[in-house]
Amino acid sequence: MSSGSYYVPASSRWPVLGSVALGAMMVGTGIKLVYDTGLPLVLIGVVGILAVMGLWFRDVISESRGGLYDEQMDRSFRWGMGWFIFSEVMFFAAFFGALFYVRMFAIPWLGGEGAKGVSALLWPDFVATWPLLNPPDSSIAGPEQVFSPWQLPLVNTLILITSSITLTVAHEALKVGDRKTCRNWLTGTVLLGCCFIMIQGVEYYEAYAHYGITLEAGIFGATFFILTGFHGVHVIIGTLILAAMLVRIIKGHFGGENHFGFEASCWYWHFVDVVWVGLFIFVYVL
Amino acid sequence: MAPKLPPQPPLQHSTTAVADGQSHGHAAPPKGIFRWLLTTNHKEIGSLYLIFSLTMFFIGGIFALVVRAELFQPGLQLVEPEFFNQMTTMHGLIMVFGAVMPAFTGLANWMIPLQIGAPDMALPRLNNFSFWLLPVSFTLLLSTLLMPGGGPNFGWTFYAPLSTNFAPPSTTFFILALHIAGISSILGAINIIATILNMRAPGMRLMDMPLFVWTWLITAFLLIAVMPVLAGVITMMLMDINFGTSFFDAAGGGDPVLFQHLFWFFGHPEVYIMILPAFGIVSAIIPTFARKPLFGYASMVYATAAIALLSFLVWAHHMFIVGLPLVAELFFMYSTMLIAVPTGVKVFNWVTTLFRGSISFESPMLFALAFVVLFTIGGFSGLMLAIAPADFQYHDTYFVVAHFHYVLVPGAIFAIMAGVYYWLPKWTGHYPNEKLAQWHFWFSIIGVNLTFFPMHFAGLAGMPRRIPDYALQFADFNLLSSIGAFFFGASQLLFVLGVILCVRGGKKAPAKAWEGAEDLEWTVPSPAPLHTFETPPVFHRTSH
Amino acid sequence: MRSRWWLMAVSLAASGSQAQTNGWNMPVGVTDVSSDIYGLHMTIFWICVVIGLVVFGAMFYSLFRYRHSKGAKAAHFHEHTSVEVLWTAIPILILVGMAVPATATLKNMYDSSDAELDVMITGQQWRWRYEYLGEDVAFTSNMSTPRTQISGEETRGEHYLLEVDEPLVLPINRKVRFLMTSDDVIHSWWVPDLAVKQDTIPGFINENWVKINEPGIYRGQCAELCGIDHGFMPVVVHAVEEEEFDGWLAERKEAAEQEAMGVDREWAMDELVERGESVYQSICSSCHQAEGQGSPPAFPALANNEQLINDVDWHLDRVVNGVSGAAMPAFRSTLNPVEIAAVVTYTRNAWGNDTGDVVQPSAVAELIAQ
Numbered sequence A: 001m002s003s004g005s006y007y008v009p010a011s012s013r014w015p016v017l018g019s020v021a022l023g024a025m026m027v028g029t030g031i032k033l034v035y036d037t038g039l040p041l042v043l044i045g046v047v048g049i050l051a052v053m054g055l056w057f058r059d060v061i062s063e064s065r066g067g068l069y070d071e072q073m074d075r076s077f078r079w080g081m082g083w084f085i086f087s088e089v090m091f092f093a094a095f096f097g098a099l100f101y102v103r104m105f106a107i108p109w110l111g112g113e114g115a116k117g118v119s120a121l122l123w124p125d126f127v128a129t130w131p132l133l134n135p136p137d138s139s140i141a142g143p144e145q146v147f148s149p150w151q152l153p154l155v156n157t158l159i160l161i162t163s164s165i166t167l168t169v170a171h172e173a174l175k176v177g178d179r180k181t182c183r184n185w186l187t188g189t190v191l192l193g194c195c196f197i198m199i200q201g202v203e204y205y206e207a208y209a210h211y212g213i214t215l216e217a218g219i220f221g222a223t224f225f226i227l228t229g230f231h232g233v234h235v236i237i238g239t240l241i242l243a244a245m246l247v248r249i250i251k252g253h254f255g256g257e258n259h260f261g262f263e264a265s266c267w268y269w270h271f272v273d274v275v276w277v278g279l280f281i282f283v284y285v286l
Numbered sequence B: 001m002a003p004k005l006p007p008q009p010p011l012q013h014s015t016t017a018v019a020d021g022q023s024h025g026h027a028a029p030p031k032g033i034f035r036w037l038l039t040t041n042h043k044e045i046g047s048l049y050l051i052f053s054l055t056m057f058f059i060g061g062i063f064a065l066v067v068r069a070e071l072f073q074p075g076l077q078l079v080e081p082e083f084f085n086q087m088t089t090m091h092g093l094i095m096v097f098g099a100v101m102p103a104f105t106g107l108a109n110w111m112i113p114l115q116i117g118a119p120d121m122a123l124p125r126l127n128n129f130s131f132w133l134l135p136v137s138f139t140l141l142l143s144t145l146l147m148p149g150g151g152p153n154f155g156w157t158f159y160a161p162l163s164t165n166f167a168p169p170s171t172t173f174f175i176l177a178l179h180i181a182g183i184s185s186i187l188g189a190i191n192i193i194a195t196i197l198n199m200r201a202p203g204m205r206l207m208d209m210p211l212f213v214w215t216w217l218i219t220a221f222l223l224i225a226v227m228p229v230l231a232g233v234i235t236m237m238l239m240d241i242n243f244g245t246s247f248f249d250a251a252g253g254g255d256p257v258l259f260q261h262l263f264w265f266f267g268h269p270e271v272y273i274m275i276l277p278a279f280g281i282v283s284a285i286i287p288t289f290a291r292k293p294l295f296g297y298a299s300m301v302y303a304t305a306a307i308a309l310l311s312f313l314v315w316a317h318h319m320f321i322v323g324l325p326l327v328a329e330l331f332f333m334y335s336t337m338l339i340a341v342p343t344g345v346k347v348f349n350w351v352t353t354l355f356r357g358s359i360s361f362e363s364p365m366l367f368a369l370a371f372v373v374l375f376t377i378g379g380f381s382g383l384m385l386a387i388a389p390a391d392f393q394y395h396d397t398y399f400v401v402a403h404f405h406y407v408l409v410p411g412a413i414f415a416i417m418a419g420v421y422y423w424l425p426k427w428t429g430h431y432p433n434e435k436l437a438q439w440h441f442w443f444s445i446i447g448v449n450l451t452f453f454p455m456h457f458a459g460l461a462g463m464p465r466r467i468p469d470y471a472l473q474f475a476d477f478n479l480l481s482s483i484g485a486f487f488f489g490a491s492q493l494l495f496v497l498g499v500i501l502c503v504r505g506g507k508k509a510p511a512k513a514w515e516g517a518e519d520l521e522w523t524v525p526s527p528a529p530l531h532t533f534e535t536p537p538v539f540h541r542t543s544h
Numbered sequence C: 001m002r003s004r005w006w007l008m009a010v011s012l013a014a015s016g017s018q019a020q021t022n023g024w025n026m027p028v029g030v031t032d033v034s035s036d037i038y039g040l041h042m043t044i045f046w047i048c049v050v051i052g053l054v055v056f057g058a059m060f061y062s063l064f065r066y067r068h069s070k071g072a073k074a075a076h077f078h079e080h081t082s083v084e085v086l087w088t089a090i091p092i093l094i095l096v097g098m099a100v101p102a103t104a105t106l107k108n109m110y111d112s113s114d115a116e117l118d119v120m121i122t123g124q125q126w127r128w129r130y131e132y133l134g135e136d137v138a139f140t141s142n143m144s145t146p147r148t149q150i151s152g153e154e155t156r157g158e159h160y161l162l163e164v165d166e167p168l169v170l171p172i173n174r175k176v177r178f179l180m181t182s183d184d185v186i187h188s189w190w191v192p193d194l195a196v197k198q199d200t201i202p203g204f205i206n207e208n209w210v211k212i213n214e215p216g217i218y219r220g221q222c223a224e225l226c227g228i229d230h231g232f233m234p235v236v237v238h239a240v241e242e243e244e245f246d247g248w249l250a251e252r253k254e255a256a257e258q259e260a261m262g263v264d265r266e267w268a269m270d271e272l273v274e275r276g277e278s279v280y281q282s283i284c285s286s287c288h289q290a291e292g293q294g295s296p297p298a299f300p301a302l303a304n305n306e307q308l309i310n311d312v313d314w315h316l317d318r319v320v321n322g323v324s325g326a327a328m329p330a331f332r333s334t335l336n337p338v339e340i341a342a343v344v345t346y347t348r349n350a351w352g353n354d355t356g357d358v359v360q361p362s363a364v365a366e367l368i369a370q
């Protein structure tokens, strides 16, 4: 609840520019997908968004360091970040929901089991299995084989879990003002993030080159890539954010009490971690 | 036609100290168009939202008139079926995402800080961003109509595979436009939640908040929970169209019905997103003009929460005939029927608020009362639709079209108009011209019923929706509907006129513009200065 | 149990019951299920009317009685727990009362066991295909209302938009199970008098059933937006006495066998063109238009189509296998070899496509068999 006077920024040009940049990126993407041209527009959009974000956050940081923010502002940021992460959770929920639906209903029905098993009349040769190596229509080639969870995926799981721990150590260190420890452990976290991304890249290469797991490989490929793909994008973003935090730590930003920017990055990273655990279980193991 | 004007409180000057714009030095805002482009002020952003919404209401309305003109009589007269489908689709999309949702967000921007005694929204720059995404999104959406192959033509529900394998090339742009609108809604909702949870005047507990604030708190929660699901499902569409995935294609092991589950998991809460803030507005207006506290404040809050929670469990009532297993069918029928209970509580509370009040009939009140009656009628037809076996006959007919226009037009739209008439004095410092407003009301109520009532009969008699031409036995109903639509559309010009006149002048309004009004917004002067509550007001608990 | 509810509803609906014939209300229909549904519909309608009268009655009474302009003074009560509990509980009871018969009806509708006849219904843009499973009888059913009536050049007939070239013929008094699917997008097969409306989902099969009590002609429409001609996709069911049905089915079976034999013989060009024209007009013209001019870019022209004229095999392949990812359906299983050969021969020799080519049914049959 209100205490003192709340800082209301004067007018700002970043939001409008941001929406124009986002618009440019979307239009560019559309043109690229539909007419196979327009890459420059996508790039302009992406660069614009990044630039706007940088400048916008620069304002926020300088306001914060200028002592314009009070506890109430801090709470606003906390609520904001918390609900943003909730919206991300729901975004992934849609993809997990699709995976569960397909595995529990659609594929068994197509294979002749359950309430709508008559559908199998249309697909006489189809056998319901998961992972789905042979999609109902033989013109769609399924994956040749799928990944064993106990190799690269397990390594990645360990990496991400470790990275959550190292990040927590860094955070605790920041709280007690031990900036050097914080810096070292945060550096470790960023490196772990990079490792994860690289390993995921190797896995994608393997998927296309040797496993026949592609976007076109029926519903297995589709759910596999949409879940791991969006997760991967989130890891990349999270790593970038943590890298930015590292730069700020090195520059001497943040106090023992006042470091919500850092804390928000931690929340985000833990969220990405939790999603991975879900992925590991439902996409790879089960 | 307009009855004698009821008494209004005398003009007085506000004695509230807080609300005086000059308190501390604000940098001079940029001039001209930049003022609007760059603003972080909740009142200016609120106005932008409202203007945007009105524009979209007219564009969506014109699309509806194209539909109604084609359906004026049997046969194909004005437009090709292809274009007709685009009009139906765009009408639905524009009205839902462009007119109703931004209107409520605009009202939230204007009124929530005023009602809870906050200086502004919690995250003002983000607020500006949320707004300016909308023009970008809708320009892109509307431009699809001009692209080769035409715009979206698969209904606002864009069921796969019609919207994936069989769609025009512009569909990709439609998806991207919807993504932008979705980001806008999510960020706007986050801002509203943060504002409500964090910016209330000292001493104001959650259970002291006006109902408009409460309903918006819950609506914002719904938005954050379901807009990402919409984003997810349209992303899957994008992949099916452009990258050869098979989410919605049985050939690869997917299922077209999966699309519908995901869509309606978003879509049903979406319809409550379009009605809960309306409940809040009506719950403010009825006590004001009945000069009596709202009956059952607490149960109103609980009922709103119950509706919101139930709304996550009923989505498949839009899918009773896609061939769900029997258990699913039963579950969704029962859960849907249950929603009548909390909604009924609200209706009964409004009626009881009127009971033994001291009621006057200014334009906001007229719209609010019409809301109660006509929304309830729409709710009754909703309940009929919820009876799964009967829905086998109702589904995808004009009976459904009648149902949802009753809850949306004299529901959501009337509540928005009631809110606008109610708060215009606070925004502009002038009362809207009451005579004009009363004419607007009576024309609207006739128009709306003439347009949408006959649709019940057309639907029951067997007319499917989304058809450009129909069998001869439906001709009379359609004739009436079309006349009504043009009449209703034309009456909305009175609304615009009234608003413009009110902005430019009119009878001066005091801080407390309506005799029976209680909430905090009525303690600041009219028009509300650009900056209000820069030092938090002290909140004194009133009756509830 | 069922009929008791129905009776109750009908007696409740005493005044409304004339409505059923004049096209204002849901039809009672000609099956037990349809009259159950009608009963539910009316019961719930009247319950809503009564609730509405009570609620709006109280409301208008208050509006009238407590007018500010008449000097009404406002009371100040704003809570009353027992009243609030009461008006939560009563609606719940009413809802339970509605749910009981609705559940029974729904269960009955879902029970398609013990059917005597299986009909496969396949939606296609924009026609219906009917297949009597196990009887080797199958045909497609297209709207027969001429486009000239739609455009208004000709006066509209009585069954404007609700008439087809070949109706679905069904026996009365026999339980018929429908297996419903689609070849392209989602359609919905609906006949109000039978109270059957069911989506047809491509790649899946939905079940429904009907047992018709009275012979007659029952009309309906596709009820799910399925593209340009969604409004022009009627359903007509011809319900006949059992013996008549058996006779009809035997006749159709015979004809189908005749046609199958035709595959092996050599056909003359004229024969094929004649046959092909009728196939073309009923099946292909909705997309490629009556004169083969198409409506580009969505639907390519077939008249003066270079590639088509130059390449018979390609042409045949398009028709037999369709174009995946586009609206062009594969006709390998929905048209028989004679029809395919005929329509291809026709398109290769009509509208200035004077190739002189003749494609024999036997060649098509061979292609399909591969």
Ligand code: HEA
Pocket (backbone or CB within 6 Å): B157, B271, B272, B274, B275, B317, B318, B336, B337, B339, B340, B341, B343, B344, B345, B347, B375, B376, B377, B378, B379, B380, B381, B382, B383, B385, B386, B387, B391, B394, B395, B396, B400, B403, B404, B407, B408, B411, B412, C048, C051, C055, C091, C092, C094, C095
């Ligand atoms: C503001 C929007 C809004 C609101 C509030 C509602 C409210 C309700 N809707 Fe509606 N609905 C839509 C917008 C809305 N709907 C739209 C847009 C569609 C179509 C989408 C499309 O396909 O394009 C739709 C479609 C739709 C369907 C699908 C129909 C079909 O396609 O076959 C169903 C089915 O159950 C349904 C049910 C309900 C119910 C039970 C309510 C309930 O919330 C109503 C509750 C209210 C009351 C019942 C009245 C007041 C209560 C009392 C006075 C208490 C006592 C009453 C009793 C005990 C009876 N709606």
Ligand code: HEA
Pocket (backbone or CB within 6 Å): B057, B058, B059, B060, B061, B062, B064, B065, B067, B068, B088, B089, B091, B092, B093, B095, B096, B099, B100, B154, B155, B156, B157, B401, B405, B408, B409, B412, B413, B451, B465, B466, B467, B481, B485, B486, B487, B488, B489, B490, B492, B493
């Ligand atoms: C909030 C949402 C909302 C609102 C406000 C409306 C408002 C209206 N709707 Fe809407 N409608 C939907 C949401 C809404 N609708 C949805 C979701 C669908 C489903 C789409 C689908 O099937 O995919 C639908 C479908 C729908 C159909 C069915 C189309 C079909 O199935 O093919 C029809 C048909 O009559 C219709 C009519 C109208 C009319 C006449 C109005 C009127 O109230 C509009 C009034 C407004 C104006 C007319 C504009 C303002 C005035 C002027 C521009 C002045 C100039 C005018 C004159 C001089 C006459 N609507």
Ligand code: CUA
Pocket (backbone or CB within 6 Å): C123, C126, C186, C187, C188, C222, C223, C224, C225, C226, C227, C229, C230, C231, C233
């Ligand atoms: Cu087929 Cu609509």
Ligand SMILES: [Cu+2]
Pocket (backbone or CB within 6 Å): B267, B268, B271, B315, B317, B318
């Ligand atoms: Cu719903």
